[in-house]
Amino acid sequence: MPATDLNEQITELRTLGDDFEAFHLRLAALSFQPGADAHEQISPLLLESQQLTARTLQQLTALTHGPYTQLPGSRYGLESLSAVLAGTALASADLACALSDNPYEGTNFAGSPPTVMLNRQAASAQLVAQSALSIVGTLNAQSMYHSPEIRAVYARVRQLAHLANDAADHLIDAVDILDHTVARLPVELGDGFLAVLTEHDARREAGRRFTLAASLTALGASDALATAELFIVERRNRGFVPEYQPPGLTTAQSTTLRAVARGEVAITHDKPYLRREDIRVSISTIRALENRGLVMREDCPDDWFRDERVHLTAAGRRDLAASFARPRPAALTTRRPAPPLPAPAAGRSR
Template identity: 60%
Template sequence: MTTPTAPAEHLLLLAADFTRHNDALTRLRLNGTSPATALTHHTSSTQHLANSALHIVDTLNTQPMYHSPVIRTVYARVRQLAHLATSAADHLLDAVDILNNTRPGIPVHGQGPLLTHEQALRGAGSRLTLVRDLTDLGAHDAVTTAEVFVTERRHRGAIPSYRPPALSPAQDTALRAVARGEVTVTDDKPSVRRDNIRITIRTIRSLESRHLVAREPCPRWLHDQRIHLTSEGCRGLAATFGRPRTPALTTARPAGGPAVTSRPMTR
């Protein structure tokens, strides 16, 4: 029997794999020397996402729990992640077939009429765009599903034995943003995908010192490093789900009292 947060931890690891997959996808170019080979290599990464999601379904099946409507939704979301990754892999294989069957200046058979080399490149490019669209929100959806699962398990009385790490509001915000694949570092300055979140390098270093996050080289242009959760970070974040969050400190001044007006003195 697995621990109550095990499926959530696996979902957080899957979120990190979606982020790595999408980062690598930005480097794929169809005008390179061997684009079909690059697409074939990337297809194995995409198929791994689908297999990991299906493994999470198996992990869910080991949990002795009531299959409430919320839990059934979790199952549906995990299977949907598997279907999205499988469809993305199929589109990549279609692109490989198109590129392997065409040469510059030689028309080839597609699914319809003869295709020129330029038309074949556009066809492969459209499939690459579909892959990006299908997997773009994979990390965010996996994290959301993990939180829904743990929150429901807490509601049903399954309390994780692992004590969550003590996090400041800034650390909690950073850890969640990292899990969603939103944080990179360039020249030792963090960059966050969403405009409404600001994370400092001091916060990143504090999480690194506690072995909750780690840096990896980032293949995206103009981004040096990607911040990912470690295994300990996945376990710690999963243990915080379903618990009250510490409110962030505010720098706004308190509202002032009613204005006081002076009256002229009367005799």
């Protein structure tokens, strides 16, 4: 390491001290509003504190490896400079945390307001609950033996109705929290406790309720598919074969229809995206099902990462249901018929 010029180091330390004093004055006068203003005010100070940290570290390194350590009292000086380095690093960390915690209140973001998305999701959950109750009514109107499998179907459909209804209630609560906060009205947080929330706290409370709603309906599509298959298989086993017999599905088409029914297929840049890694779906299979009118695409306005969601059409639901427990046709064979056995030799006559 090159020799350290103590006079040069003294000059640099004095300049560094003046810069620290100016930084302290700007930090003490810091004032901002949450949102973009906070980002604009804090960011320059964060960059300046990081530069001061780097310069302090350079001075500490130069003095530690130079003739300064031979002077009386140098240890105290190095320890003091180390404390300044630690304090500057902590200031940088505090400023970074302030940026991270900035709620961006009052900032106008592109896209739909949260309440629009939450209302849309609540309406969908209510529709699922109503459809489940309608299915129960349809089952009640049928004359059939209530086997253990049929009783399980009833239980699953009723459970789906209750879960979807509870999810809708949580989503409506989230909308009320956000609307009340905008109007500066108190929000009930449980046990009769009322409080006027900040926008940041309101979004956090609404997010908690959205998470609850998502957890209640996370398995809804998969369970609905399994329940439909359980019902149809049980009815087939008792001799009730659906009258409608659609054209057969290939293995890839059947796998894709099941994945779509579970809500697992989306499209991004015209490429399929699946939530599961154990199955594969090709865009050619999706297009073939679209040509048959079995699936359709729908834009995803609330999903930044997916362009379109794939749904079953009414014909797709009908064809998929008809394929449950459907006997597979016998596989064609290309083997040659076995040659006839040779005729037994005629016995000798005596």
